[in-house]
Amino acid sequence: MPSMSVPTWPELLGSATRSAVHLEMRDAYAVDYESGPFAEWQAGHRHDPADRSSWWRPWLDLIQKTVSRGVVVRRARIVSEPVSEYTRFLYDGTFTNVAAGEQVRWLPRRQASDIALPGNDFWLIDDHLVRWNHFTGDGASAGGEISEDPAVARLCAEAFETVWSRATPHAQYKIT
Template sequence: MTFEEMLASAQHSAVHLEMRDAYVPDDPSFIAWQGGPSYDRTQRERDWHQLIGGARARGVVVRRARIVSEPVTDYIRFEHSVTDSMNIKAGELVRWLPRRRASDLLLPGNDLWVFDDHLIRFGFFAGDGRYLGEELVRDPSVIKQCLTAFEAVWHRAIDHAEYRLV
């Protein structure tokens, strides 16, 4: 099942929990942001806006929470710099939680998307941020645990408009 199909299956919510300080080191957008060869993100953003916009039009609330170490890494600086144009403009709600404020939360071992209360997509990454694959889980008890963790993060996290990088 593709990500697009998973999002299309959502009827009321899609939540994304990100807990890494670096992702996809060979991302052309990130490389350009660092001063490498230029890269036009226009089509990438347009595709994301269309995907999220379709979900939002169906009434799906899309929330993204990012747990970050401070001071933040260059990759998190990059993510923060493109969040308005990529995520917020698409219709996502985005919050940031400094890792030091998450010490007493019970969190899953991997990043995840939860679609409604019926499907989790765990994402697996190498230590350097390279994407390794995913696992789909439909176990209601695992879904409940992950949604509880996400809500705890969301409750403490700072709205993107108010979060200042350290």
């Protein structure tokens, strides 16, 4: 089967007509520990919810545009507890995703032990198009891959919905 080219994020989310779901399963993703947003967060910087212009970015524009077309965008994160420092960083910034219109939930990894999960993080668009997110051992992006295999889409949809049903909405989840 020939591999499909990986669409850009605007193309991928632009193709969604009903739903776009994202499952994240890593406790850390590669970041520059010496500079950038994670390092700034480690140094004590926190986004001010009232100062939207200081944290709004192109990704959030894309999410807001997608949601404004009636597409439901949901993100679920499976996390180890106590959470990693990187997960704390994600948690502190998740209000920006919510402000853009994403629904976000958190599931402690111990509650996911009996769920059949794909081996990689993914986006599932309209229950049929899977965009795999591949990572290296140290968490750097190793690129994406697209699949329209119905069995793969079904696995991802079932895994996501099971995680979603068990997970705690962002507003109620308390990190440990």
